[in-house]
Amino acid sequence: MIKKSIYLFAALILITLNSCHSKIENFTEVSRLPAIFPDYTGILIPSNMAPLNFTVQEPGTEYEVRIHTGEDNQMVVRSKSPSIQMGIDSWHKLLKKGMGEKLFVDVFVRQNDGNWQKFQPITNEISKEGIDNHLAYRLINTAYGVWNNLGIYQRNLENFDQKPILENKSFEYGCLNCHSFRHNDPNSMMIHIRAIHGGTIIIQDGKLRKIDTKNKYTLSAGTYPCWHPDGKHIAYSVNKINWHFGTGETRMEVSDEFSDIVVYDIEKNTLTTSPKVSTASRENLPNWSPDGKFIYFISAPVVTNLDDRIQGKYDLLRIAYDVNTNVWGSVDTIISSKKIGKSISFPKISPNGKFLMFCTSDNGYFTIHHPQTDLNLLNLETGEYHKMEINSPQTDSYHCFCL
Numbered sequence: 001m002i003k004k005s006i007y008l009f010a011a012l013i014l015i016t017l018n019s020c021h022s023k024i025e026n027f028t029e030v031s032r033l034p035a036i037f038p039d040y041t042g043i044l045i046p047s048n049m050a051p052l053n054f055t056v057q058e059p060g061t062e063y064e065v066r067i068h069t070g071e072d073n074q075m076v077v078r079s080k081s082p083s084i085q086m087g088i089d090s091w092h093k094l095l096k097k098g099m100g101e102k103l104f105v106d107v108f109v110r111q112n113d114g115n116w117q118k119f120q121p122i123t124n125e126i127s128k129e130g131i132d133n134h135l136a137y138r139l140i141n142t143a144y145g146v147w148n149n150l151g152i153y154q155r156n157l158e159n160f161d162q163k164p165i166l167e168n169k170s171f172e173y174g175c176l177n178c179h180s181f182r183h184n185d186p187n188s189m190m191i192h193i194r195a196i197h198g199g200t201i202i203i204q205d206g207k208l209r210k211i212d213t214k215n216k217y218t219l220s221a222g223t224y225p226c227w228h229p230d231g232k233h234i235a236y237s238v239n240k241i242n243w244h245f246g247t248g249e250t251r252m253e254v255s256d257e258f259s260d261i262v263v264y265d266i267e268k269n270t271l272t273t274s275p276k277v278s279t280a281s282r283e284n285l286p287n288w289s290p291d292g293k294f295i296y297f298i299s300a301p302v303v304t305n306l307d308d309r310i311q312g313k314y315d316l317l318r319i320a321y322d323v324n325t326n327v328w329g330s331v332d333t334i335i336s337s338k339k340i341g342k343s344i345s346f347p348k349i350s351p352n353g354k355f356l357m358f359c360t361s362d363n364g365y366f367t368i369h370h371p372q373t374d375l376n377l378l379n380l381e382t383g384e385y386h387k388m389e390i391n392s393p394q395t396d397s398y399h400c401f402c403l
Contacts, residue, residue, distance in 0.1 A: 024064060024108055027116035034058055034107040034119035041122050047099045048130035048158050051086035058082070058119070060109035067091075067105050069098035069126070088159060100128045132184060132402060133158050136165060138177065148173045152191060165191075172196045180234075182227035184402070190225060190234065202266065204231070213238075213271065219258050226287045226295075233323050234264045235286035235295055244310060254366035255309050259284045261297055263321065274328040277319060284314070284365055285346060290353045294318050296334070298344055298365060311363045313337035316344045316356075335378070335385070349380075350401050356380055357388075359397050367397040375399055 033041060035057040045052065056063050065084050068074030075090045105122040135157055140150040151167035168176045174196030182188035189203045199210045200222060213236065214221040222236030239259040245252055261277035261284075264270070277283050277297070286297045298314040315337050320329025334356075337343055342360035345367055349356050356378040359367050367373040375396045378385035390396065 027118040030117050030119045043124050046131035047095050050159050051091040053085050056082040058109045062110035064108040069101045073097045098126045180225045182231050188231050229292040237284045252369050261286050287347045296347045313343035373397050
């Protein structure tokens, strides 16, 4: 009798679930795509990605979303809330079965009068390849005034797990900032610590050590880093940085009063530079070419007036450097800010060495508070560049290439 009751109860649950997800037969078609956030439209989805949950930004009393590659590969989410949350197992099963195919998202919205609307299907594509399964980032209050509680974290991109790499509560709430990996390899990593217990932590092959990259010849300890492909050298900018606060569109501005480029030899524990990259101008944001033969960086003239410094524009430059012989080449101008009327920042080179992605903004180099900032792609073989289609009305910045 007990077993029969259990079976009956289970059957009632199944009937209830099926009735809750009965197919919507009657609806009015809307001749446009639905508004959703984030705007997951026309994208390539890695085949191992965590569910791309989103919010439907259309008024209604009930929502249904059908995600499918075909009749035999689909999932349905019905919700009273516009927040669409997908089951992780069903999502991964759908992606695995649909690798290399188009992924369609049909959005239905129930109106106040009880009638359903169906919007035009969103079309994406599932890649045949997966993506690196972890991402590292810093979490900090962007208002800057409250920075005493922050950390570097890693997130599993196949689900929603987040774990700390290092939190500043473990060292008396000092400042914890720039971190960098060699070729995205967690076995070669560095993190800067400032203020309390300041220094640079370098991790290589499971070994950890703390160094001080500030000496009597440099403006500061290393600030913005980039690993050389050999894993034995790191290029840094050394900066004297100022913060400025306002009330307009850009409420916080960061400027470098002085800055130079240096190279740190990890094995020899030495710093080197050249008069060519330690000039009166402000050399900043170094980035190695994949072959390790060139350092790309930005530079702006030195100015004494604060407003001129904030409004200054940066050129994109390049210099050859041989880490084995410590021989520096000559500086080449890749893109002039005067020619394009924009300031250039954050040069990043593709792993094949053929393209360079960079930001353009109206002024300065610290673009995260500049809504007008756009991403650009430069063909290093032809010298031609263009704004990327991914740009939005918000700040587009802090990009990188996946290996």
